[in-house]
Amino acid sequence: MTAPIPRDIPLPLPAPEGFLEILLIASFLLHIIFVHLMVGGSLFSLACQIKGLKAPDYEKLAYRIMQTVTVNKSLAVVMGVAPLLIINTLYAPQFYASSALIGDMWMAIIPMVTLAFLLAYLHKFWWHHFINLPELHIGIAALETGLFLFIPLIFMTNVNLMLFPEYWPEVKGFLSAMLLPNVLQRYLHFLSASVLFTALFFVGWTGRKRFQEEAGFNELKIITVRRFFYAYAFGAAIFQILTGLMALASLPTQGMGWNFILILTFGGALALPALWWMWRNLTQPSHLLDDDFKRIIACFACAAIFMGIARHEYRENALADHKTAISEKTANYQAAVKEAGEQARQTAKKPEGIVSAPGESAFNKNCAACHHATLPTVGPALQEIKTLYADNPSGIVVWTKAPGKKRADSMTMPGFPQLSDEELTAISQYILKH
Amino acid sequence: MDFPIFHIDFIGNRLLIAVDAILHVLINHAFAVGALPVVALLEFLGMRSQDPRWDNLAYRLLKIIFILTTTVGALTGVGIWFSAALVNPAAIGSLIRVFFWGWFVEWLVFVCEVSLIMAYFLSWQTANRSPETKLKHLRLGIFLAVFSWITMAIIVAILGFMMDPGNWLTERTLLSGLFNPMYFPQLALRTTLAMVMGGITMICLSYWHTRDDRGFRATVTEVLSKWSGIWMLGLIVASVWYYRVIPELMLANIPVAFATQEYAGWNGRLKVLLIVGLMYVSRILWVSVKRPGQVHGAKYLVSALLLFAMLGQFERVREFIRKPFIIGNYMYANGIRVEDYPLLQRDGILQHATYASIREVTADNQPAAGREVFEQACTRCHTVNGVNSIRGQLKNMYGDKPWQSEAIAAYIENMHGARYFMPPFPGNKAELNALSVYLASLQKRAAPFNGAQINGIPKPDHISTAISYGILPNLGIHHGEQR
Numbered sequence: 001m002t003a004p005i006p007r008d009i010p011l012p013l014p015a016p017e018g019f020l021e022i023l024l025i026a027s028f029l030l031h032i033i034f035v036h037l038m039v040g041g042s043l044f045s046l047a048c049q050i051k052g053l054k055a056p057d058y059e060k061l062a063y064r065i066m067q068t069v070t071v072n073k074s075l076a077v078v079m080g081v082a083p084l085l086i087i088n089t090l091y092a093p094q095f096y097a098s099s100a101l102i103g104d105m106w107m108a109i110i111p112m113v114t115l116a117f118l119l120a121y122l123h124k125f126w127w128h129h130f131i132n133l134p135e136l137h138i139g140i141a142a143l144e145t146g147l148f149l150f151i152p153l154i155f156m157t158n159v160n161l162m163l164f165p166e167y168w169p170e171v172k173g174f175l176s177a178m179l180l181p182n183v184l185q186r187y188l189h190f191l192s193a194s195v196l197f198t199a200l201f202f203v204g205w206t207g208r209k210r211f212q213e214e215a216g217f218n219e220l221k222i223i224t225v226r227r228f229f230y231a232y233a234f235g236a237a238i239f240q241i242l243t244g245l246m247a248l249a250s251l252p253t254q255g256m257g258w259n260f261i262l263i264l265t266f267g268g269a270l271a272l273p274a275l276w277w278m279w280r281n282l283t284q285p286s287h288l289l290d291d292d293f294k295r296i297i298a299c300f301a302c303a304a305i306f307m308g309i310a311r312h313e314y315r316e317n318a319l320a321d322h323k324t325a326i327s328e329k330t331a332n333y334q335a336a337v338k339e340a341g342e343q344a345r346q347t348a349k350k351p352e353g354i355v356s357a358p359g360e361s362a363f364n365k366n367c368a369a370c371h372h373a374t375l376p377t378v379g380p381a382l383q384e385i386k387t388l389y390a391d392n393p394s395g396i397v398v399w400t401k402a403p404g405k406k407r408a409d410s411m412t413m414p415g416f417p418q419l420s421d422e423e424l425t426a427i428s429q430y431i432l433k434h
Numbered sequence: 435m436d437f438p439i440f441h442i443d444f445i446g447n448r449l450l451i452a453v454d455a456i457l458h459v460l461i462n463h464a465f466a467v468g469a470l471p472v473v474a475l476l477e478f479l480g481m482r483s484q485d486p487r488w489d490n491l492a493y494r495l496l497k498i499i500f501i502l503t504t505t506v507g508a509l510t511g512v513g514i515w516f517s518a519a520l521v522n523p524a525a526i527g528s529l530i531r532v533f534f535w536g537w538f539v540e541w542l543v544f545v546c547e548v549s550l551i552m553a554y555f556l557s558w559q560t561a562n563r564s565p566e567t568k569l570k571h572l573r574l575g576i577f578l579a580v581f582s583w584i585t586m587a588i589i590v591a592i593l594g595f596m597m598d599p600g601n602w603l604t605e606r607t608l609l610s611g612l613f614n615p616m617y618f619p620q621l622a623l624r625t626t627l628a629m630v631m632g633g634i635t636m637i638c639l640s641y642w643h644t645r646d647d648r649g650f651r652a653t654v655t656e657v658l659s660k661w662s663g664i665w666m667l668g669l670i671v672a673s674v675w676y677y678r679v680i681p682e683l684m685l686a687n688i689p690v691a692f693a694t695q696e697y698a699g700w701n702g703r704l705k706v707l708l709i710v711g712l713m714y715v716s717r718i719l720w721v722s723v724k725r726p727g728q729v730h731g732a733k734y735l736v737s738a739l740l741l742f743a744m745l746g747q748f749e750r751v752r753e754f755i756r757k758p759f760i761i762g763n764y765m766y767a768n769g770i771r772v773e774d775y776p777l778l779q780r781d782g783i784l785q786h787a788t789y790a791s792i793r794e795v796t797a798d799n800q801p802a803a804g805r806e807v808f809e810q811a812c813t814r815c816h817t818v819n820g821v822n823s824i825r826g827q828l829k830n831m832y833g834d835k836p837w838q839s840e841a842i843a844a845y846i847e848n849m850h851g852a853r854y855f856m857p858p859f860p861g862n863k864a865e866l867n868a869l870s871v872y873l874a875s876l877q878k879r880a881a882p883f884n885g886a887q888i889n890g891i892p893k894p895d896h897i898s899t900a901i902s903y904g905i906l907p908n909l910g911i912h913h914g915e916q917r
Contacts, residue, residue: 002894002899003894003899004788004789004891004894004898004899005788005894005898005899005900005901006436006437006788006789006898007436007788009524009527009528009531010771011528011531011532012531013531014531014532014534014535015534015535071552071556074504074508074548074552075548075549077508077509077512078508078541078544078545078548079545080512081512081541081544082538082541084512084515085530085534085537085538085541088515088519088526088527088530089530089531089534092523092527092530093436093437095519096437096519096523096527097437097438097891099440099516099519099520100437100438100439100440100520100523100885100886100887101438101886101887101890101891102887103440103520103885103886103887104442104887104888105887106516106520106887107450107513107516107517107520109516110454110509110510110512110513110516110517113509114505114506114509114510117504117505117509118501118505118506121501121505125501168438168890168891169890169891169892169893169894170890171890172888172889172890173887173888173890174887325901328901328902329900329901329902332901332902332903333786333903335903336777336903337773337774337776337777339777340776340777340780340781341773341776341777343776343780344776344779344780364848364851365848365851366851366852367851367852368844368847368848368851369844369845369846369847369848369849369850369851369852369853370845370852372841372844375838375840375841375844376841377831377832377838377841377844377845378831378832378841378845410831410833411830411831414852414853
């Protein structure tokens with residue numbers, strides 16, 4: 001397998017490469033947090049709604065959760081603009097290529113996200129209209145959640161495909177790109193992260209003093225709700241480690257390197273103390289859910305930052321040779337462009353002795369496209385025009401100033417307002433002498 | 435174009451961007467830039483008069499604005515990037531390199547705008563606790579309106595740049611690109627147009643929301659008509675200014691830009707239509723200030739639709755008069771730089787296209803090679819069978835007479851002279867002939883034409899994996915010092 005080597009955009013980067021890379025990692029982390037809260041929130045709201053069929057208080061909880069989804073989804077989109085911009089800047093030859101290869105599904109993201117957002121509003125603002133139609137009510141939530149689950153898979157497919165130019169010639173459409181090694185593993189890793197971060201977020205969110213009054217539960221105790229989220233967070237964290245190991249094991253070797261493994265291990269290790277604290281708080285009666293909560297959050301946040309850096313290291317490793325080859329090709333191409341440009345300028349200067357007939361260059365520029373010397377093409381051939389206007393050179397000028405449609409089987413001639421009377425006269429003389 | 439060619443043959447690449455962009459600009463102008471000041475104005479009037487009806491109406495309008503702008507509005511904005519990156523990556527990639535910091539600042543403003551609209555909308559009910567919190571809330575609304583205008587002000591710089599890069603061609607700096615000669619007139623036109631559109635759209639929505647309270651409806655329409663009327667005066671001044679600044683060369687293109695070629699003759703009538711439209715809207719505003727409550731709601735709706743149509747037409751013309759370029763005097767609409775032409779015309783476009791599968795035109799591969807040339811040079815704007823189809827163009831030109839490849843070649847070679855909006859043919863003579871053979875073959879039979887999203891890319895050959903060009907030496911850049 002060999003990778004195609006395209007050329008880069010031949011304009012300088014707007015800032016030092018390293019600086020843009022830091023900006024990319026930071027803005028991507030910001031974006032992905034809100035994506036997690038949006039996807040996870042939508043999942044939890046759906047789950048609680050289904051649970052609410054039997055225990056009505058959970059339906060109230062689902063409604064509260066939905067309030068956070070519509071806020072987080074707007075932040076997810078707006079935060080995504082910066083990493084998209086930087087990816088476009090730093091990885092133009094790779095990112096545009098992979099986007100084109102899955103182009104229809106990539107473009108479909110826009111209507112799908114729009115639809116998911118509209119469904120989310122429909123769900124939230126009309127909550128109480130649908131309350132007696134549980135099928136429809138849950139159906140809307142399920143459709144919205146389904147879209148929120150599918151859309152990240154498209155992103156995942158694209159950012160994976162851009163890493164491996166040697167796979168590009170094999171790819172035929174979205175499905176084949178999605179089935180490349182590592183996409184589904186990384187996707188599962190992403191999903192468990194969504195559940196983990198959202199569940200932790202809700203443990204904190206339901207712990208606020210005002211939550212009791214906002215939710216208005218009849219029977220359900222706040223502590224039960226919090227334990228519910230806490231248990232999910234713990235389970236998701238375990239799942240997160242397993243899917244992470246799976247994703248690592250299936251990573252293509254192209255981007256492997258000790259720098260990457262080291263950062264990854266360090267990030268992964270940070271999750272371990274957090275897991276221990278969570279386990280203790282869940283199982284030991286002497287501990288509260290809020291014990292060490294800030295530390296747990298800090299551990300996971302640091303782990304996420306390290307993972308973000310490791311992810312970038314892998315990308316840089318995988319593309320290092322391709323990037324070098326691209327810069328060389330681009331520089332060589334620019335040299336070839338320059339040389340050909342020089343050559344063209346030299347040839348353009350040469351014909352000194354030849355004096356062109358007046359009107360000839362204006363004719364070639366404006367008329368030759370449609371009027372061939374002998375062939376009737378778009379308009380009539382020059383021979384025919386000559387016979388028509390043999391005694392009437394000014395007739396050509398008059399016609400060209402206000403052309404119309406003469407022949408049923410050809411198109412109307414456009415006007416030439418940019419040509420002066422002198423130029424038109426010169427052209428008409430050139431035609432008649434031809 | 436040195437990227438895999440994404441192509442949708444039915445609606446065409448141009449229309450894909452156009453649908454998304456027009457939807458975006460309508461929502462942006464009518465429901466964000468022009469509408470948010472109206473909401474703040476209504477909230478202010480409610481605070482001054484202590485009449486809760488103003489506040490209720492303002493909140494209801496904001497709810498519609500909130501839902502529309504944070505879904506369709508925001509996503510079609512991202513969609514312009516998505517579609518532009520698929521359709522013409524060379525152009526959007528170049529623009530991003532030049533305007534990176536402009537777009538980055540745009541992003542920061544955008545984050546503020548989204549945060550502000552959420553804060554403004556979601557805190558509306560709780561803000562009524564005390565006059566102090568209400569005043570703070572109104573300030574949020576004013577900030578929001580300002581930020582929403584700033585996002586537009588930044589993007590207009592980039593649009594202006596595409597039409598006329600001004601000093602950028604020689605200076606190549608962000609600022610010279612940002613403050614190109616088109617900037618201020620375009621900003622003035624868009625600002626005033628957005629305000630009138632926003633005002634009238636909000637009149638329409640208020641008309642509906644006040645259907646049970648005729649008296650209040652009359653007061654609201656009077657106030658909003660006055661507001662829109664003031665901006666209307668500005669709009670007329672701004673249109674004249676804008677029209678006078680458009681470079682002469684571009685002005686020469688306008689008769690074709692307003693409508694497709696065959697409708698060029700309609701241009702005069704179309705202009706009349708535009709003027710009549712503005713006069714109609716002005717009259718409706720005038721009457722509704724003079725005789726409040728007596729103008730039928732349908733007339734406001736017609737006014738809003740007229741303004742929408744005018745804006746759509748304006749965007750179309752704007753997009754068209756930059757042709758044949760996608761970035762004025764730097765890159766043609768086919769994604770090929772002006773600078774690249776001598777090389778491609780000498781060696782052939784296929785020799786330098788990383789993702790082409792045929793390199794040389796021979797006697798027996800002409801139709802297949804011609805198809806590749808078509809893919810590289812024409813598909814950014816033309817389809818085979820869909821919107822702006824090449825088949826349709828050829829049928830217009832040659833009708834049912836047999837399409838002759840010689841005649842087509844003679845036409846394409848000189849076409850940019852007579853059709854200002856077409857770039858010159860970028861390949862060499864053999865490729866021109868191959869293209870013409872392919873095009874002539876379309877009279878009888880056109881095989882389905884799919885892009886890289888369906889066909890994928892060809893297996894890399896000696897050219898697509900090479901780093902150096904022909905006899906030129908490899909400049910050998912060492913790792914770490916690239917770019």
